[in-house]
Amino acid sequence: MSLTAEQQARIAALVSDHQTQPGGLLPLLHAVQDELGHVPDAATPDIARAFRLSRAEVRGVLSFYHDFRDEPPARHELRLCRAEACQSMGSEALAQRLRARTGLDDAGRSADGGLELRPVYCLGACACAPALLLDGELHARIDAAMLDALLAGCLEEGGAC
Ligand code: FES
Incomplete structure (x- = not known):
């Protein structure tokens, strides 16, 4: 599912906040989930690019920590x-x-x-x-x-x- 313009803007701002922070990937992923309720798969290319990682590496982090979700939470x-x-x-x-x-x-x-x-x-x-x-x-x-x-x-x- 593609990101809304608002989601793209929020993710871009959060990436900007965290990308120069040592070990910033995990805090970024938590921040995205805190704001959006999940980490959309469509966000992984931009996150990977910002952290000079492959998409697979970002997805690997997301799947390793079971508290991350790739879809909005249930009610x-x-x-x-x-x-x-x-x-x-x-x-x-x-x-x-x-x-x-x-x-x-x-x-x-x-x-x-x-x-x-x-x-x-x-x-x-x-x-x-x-x-x-x-x-x-x-x-x-x-x-x-x-x-x-x-x-x-x-x-x-x-x-x-
Ligand atoms: S085992 Fe600690 S709260 Fe369930």
Whole structure:
């Protein structure tokens, strides 16, 4: 998908801010994602040129760090922690429940763009496991009923989580 004129202008300004900074590629990619919600693939040629890298090298960085996305985020993003402390407190059963309730894979996105599931590996809330992030907000000591309630808010048409 091509960039809008506004996106091109913002990316150009961010590239200008970061291209002379040592190790500036990662801060630039974070800045682009912070502003646009994702790093559009169409931006990689200009970024690569600015940093004297190949497009493949820029794409390699983007794919290595799983938090980068190449498409706009879904309306709701639910990130269930799958690391050890949460696993020991039942996150696998919650993951199964999520898959069953949404019909999505662990890293799936609904066709209408309403909900995206993404695993995460430790939210720093191990003492309150199992934990998840919903639209950036931490929810801890999650049980099946709490998960269902959070999901219901996401799945309702226009529902706010
Ligand atoms: S292991 Fe889940 S919050 Fe740390």
